[in-house]
Amino acid sequence: MHKYYLTHLQELESEAIYVIREVVAQFDRPAILFSGGKDSIVVTHLAKKAFWPAKIPMPLIHIDTGHNFPETMEFRDKLVENLGVQLIVGSVQESINKGRAVEESGINASRNELQIVTLLDTIESNKIDAAIGGARRDEEKARAKERFFSHRDEFGQWDPKNQRPELWNIFNGRKRMGEHFRVFPISNWTEMDIWNYILQENIAIPSLYFAHQRNAVYRDNTWLPASEFLQLREGETIENKLMRFRTLGDITITGGIESDADTLEKIVAEVSATRSTERGNRSDDKRSDTSMEDRKKQGYF
């Protein structure tokens, strides 16, 4: 083998660091969108590497739906403290109280769509001009056409048919007042890459990703965690299961899988053998063939 070559994880890491540094160089008020999920944790880890020995020169933004896993919140606060960065919290509950957003009702109600309002308000009120996210192109078909530097108009909307061409590694972050960019440094990573990287770098992740005993109800082919927000339907019962989560979002819509993978090595083995997509357990993506595209156009992550 040639001496001067990088492994695919080294090359993806180098590409992501390059993109994150471009954001800090091209924008005045960038921020990292932090959900507490593995992808945003990896992005934050990459940002730490990109600016070492300096601290990450931008705040983290967390959109708090009020329907969180307690483990995610603990993890977030500890990470922010360790990194010594600023945390900006946008609260969906506050958006509802102010009348900016209206709570969904019904059995499948979730605060997933309401996050759009809170996210855009938080970006605007903090004058954020570039929001770095952990979305990956392999996650979902609408995301397969997303750019690294994704332009958003003054309403925070995405126009998929009129995206700027993106060539080589030259990123055009020019914009008018009031517009902003979403930037996706790990666009080219797959779920497998993320897990292998977490294993390689030994990155801390919330305990929810590892197998644990939990009360849950089986609905739409997934195990929904029991919580104060979960309304049981007729015929449903709560069971105690050994399970884990492949993605983390709002506790009301994030389903888990039965699993005994309690170490990173076991998770990597499980993910490489699995035959269904990670977002298959997310009821927010199941609303229609183009539900992700529709939400992204409005300003979703």
Next chain:
Amino acid sequence: MELLRFTTAGSVDDGKSTLIGRLLYDSKSIFEDQMEAVKQSSERKGLQHVDLSLLTDGLRSEREQGITIDVAYRYFATPKRKFIIADTPGHIQYTRNMVTGASTANLALVLIDARKGVVEQTCRHSFIASLLKIPHIIVCVNKMDLVDYSEEAFNKVVEQYEAFAAKIDVTDIRFVPISALAGDNVVNDSENMPWYKGESLLHTLETIHIASDENHSDARFPVQTVIRPHADEYHDYRGYAGRIAGGIFRPGDKITVLPSGLTSAIKSIDTYSGPVEEAFAPMSVSITLEDDIDVSRGDMIVKDDSEPQVSQDLDAMICWMATRSPRPGAKYHLKTTTREVMSIIKEVYYKLDINTLEKQEENTDIKMNEMVKIRLRTTQPVVFDEYRKNRITGSLILVDESTNETVAAGTFL
């Protein structure tokens, strides 16, 4: 495991989607729930077969029209390599999308229908691959099942293509007879074509030598940003952050900063995991220098043994990407590596017909999707290499001053 980026171009009926679908499916990169969704969509449309193109056509308008409009990125991995496919449309009105997909590719897959042989689209894809200096082309002669797996039919296409390829500048061209639909020579060797002694497509993708495609001789380090920690421990630290665009840097190397011409030597090359003794493309690192000299974003650190060009008058081959033609005297932000300067188009030399490779010198008004050789004049010096020497330091984009759109992408000549 290495990363290989390749590009495909084509329309629905040449079997491109079927081929990609097969590569993804046979490498177990399509999940059961994705496949189930595609099956259901196909049934709703009343199709008899599972339409694998639904896997790759993501946007609503594309699903409605049944065509790929934009560049879509696909991922799959085998135990040997990870692959990124830039899947692009093949029609002439999407030339800009093909150029985009080709810009980062190490390899181009060109599909030819064995019954039709080399057509205009074949030449266009290959020419774009050669203009963008993709080092390797694999020509897949597809639909061999429809020509009775005939060696003669295959050889005829190879001959035709080689005659055309003499006009373009690609050194490594390989041919594989396949049937994407039936699976011959895609992943497994075909039993239907014992006369073919070469490797299957996937085997070629897995083993083709790409490590030497990077330029490891001319050291180039475009500075992205300066890292200055506000901590006592690193009080005097000044790290120049960037991604190496070519060559090999080592501590102690004598360097020049361009365009200023200031000189110094490398003190250390730092990463989060610790200092390194060597750094090469495409590594992201921070470089510290022995002397406290003025270096900032847009500068390029190079080694003394090979310097790039520095000029305000630049010749470039561009692909115009905007619907609106350039206005006379319009100013554009020229972006190359991390440097950004104002520029104007001084002269249009000629237009290239990307089907025939002929130069047109009479009609030089620039329209979308056209390839044009131009001369640019910039307000500040630009540091660059010829594109054929280095794809990173040899590339540029033009950004419209008033709309902020990326209106052209080009290569320095």
